[in-house]
Amino acid sequence: MSVLAKTAYFWRSAASGLRHAPFVHFIAVTTIAIALFAAGLAQALGRGVDALLASLGGEVQVTVYLSPGLDEEGATVLRERMEAASGGRASLVPPQAALERLARELGDLGEALAQLPENPLPPSLELQVPAERRTPGALKQLAKELRALPGVTGVDYGEEAVERLSAISRALRYGGWVAFAVVLLATVVIVSATLQLAIYARRGEIEIQKLVGATDRFVKMPFLIEGFLQGLLGAGVALAGLALFERLVGPGMNSLLSFLVGPGGAVPLLEPGLALEMVAVGCALGLGGSFIAVGRFLRV
Structure with a gap:
């Protein structure tokens, strides 16, 4: 089988897996979307807090x-x-x-x-x-x-005020990293668990593939693509949620920041760099979860 034929088969098999277990994959996509939405929102709020701290620091x-x-x-x-x-x-x-x-x-x-x-x-x-x-x-x-x-x-x-502002900034950054690590771990576990269900539902197909001489890589690849697609879909849903949130809540948040830090205090929730980061992280989460699921369940 040529490389092009194998690639086409892998993608067809992954798409078929998504269609045959929609609820399982819906849970994984939703989990990734919630995690990415929360991370993107936290990053935007962090930029707003940094702008506020910078403004307060400017008064020092x-x-x-x-x-x-x-x-x-x-x-x-x-x-x-x-x-x-x-x-x-x-x-x-x-x-x-x-x-x-x-x-x-x-x-x-x-x-x-x-x-x-x-x-x-x-x-x-x-x-x-x-x-x-x-x-x-x-x-x-x-x-x-x-x-x-x-x-x-x-x-x-104003030594005491400066140190308090610095402590607030450090606490927000460290707290954000800890929360992100916890959410990241929980998302990988959930995605891995849901994909294990999908693999279990197709165990008969996998056994036939192994019997006819399919390699470990050949068996794994469709499931890895499924995880990749889960992450991509989850990132898309998260970006849509952030865009909707910015449209509904963004004007009020920007008005508050403008009142606190001046007219230049408006912080956009969605930026091109953030969107690319969310897509990359979403795909990495999906691939990571699928890799763990394949390694633990198939034992290939």
């Missing part, structure tokens, strides 16, 4: 308190050195401007600041930190470098 700034005796020229020199050391942009906040801003933030209680005999706030430089230096370790190192500069009396960058 380093406040450098200066010596009261430092003149304007010295403050300008210090600002330039800070910008060169951090790669960010710094702005000088005079004591009077800082006091007026504090009074506005306090609201009605801010009127009490007018009764102070003198302004207790020192001049300061507010540094907007670049995105690549907003990690807790990088900010801590930057604060250490800034404290060593002459004329600096203190540095504050």
Whole structure:
């Protein structure tokens, strides 16, 4: 039998297997679709959370308190050195401007600041930190470098808030990977179990093939193609579900993200890269489940 004839036979046999046990394969396809839909949705939500964390991280700034005796020229020199050391942009906040801003933030209680005999706030430089230096370790190192500069009396960058944001991001990523691993394992087990039922239903055909001299690879190939088709169909159903979800729920989610992180915060659920990943993972799940089922059940 030629290679082309064998290939045609394998695909016909796989298609016949799908037709003869539709309910069994429906369960496998549905399981793969649910797993891929959940993974795709989690990845899209993860991108939204990353955008939110990045936006909140953009609010992190380093406040450098200066010596009261430092003149304007010295403050300008210090600002330039800070910008060169951090790669960010710094702005000088005079004591009077800082006091007026504090009074506005306090609201009605801010009127009490007018009764102070003198302004207790020192001049300061507010540094907007670049995105690549907003990690807790990088900010801590930057604060250490800034404290060593002459004329600096203190540095504050909201260390606790930065570390909490970083911890939230790490927890989401690790939790997502653990959940994905659990779902992946469960999907492979279910797909393998359902395909074993299909193999058992065709055990007579398999015995005849072995009796007439069929090789192990020849017997396995149609079932591997069945698993591949299951994964492909499951990925297609998952993509259709994500497209429907994006159409029905997406506008509300994008409005919420735009409110939290600004007009550019909308995160599309479906992207070409994600679609390709889902198809690849779906086919891999189907093949993996069928490979396990064939190896355990046929013992060939």
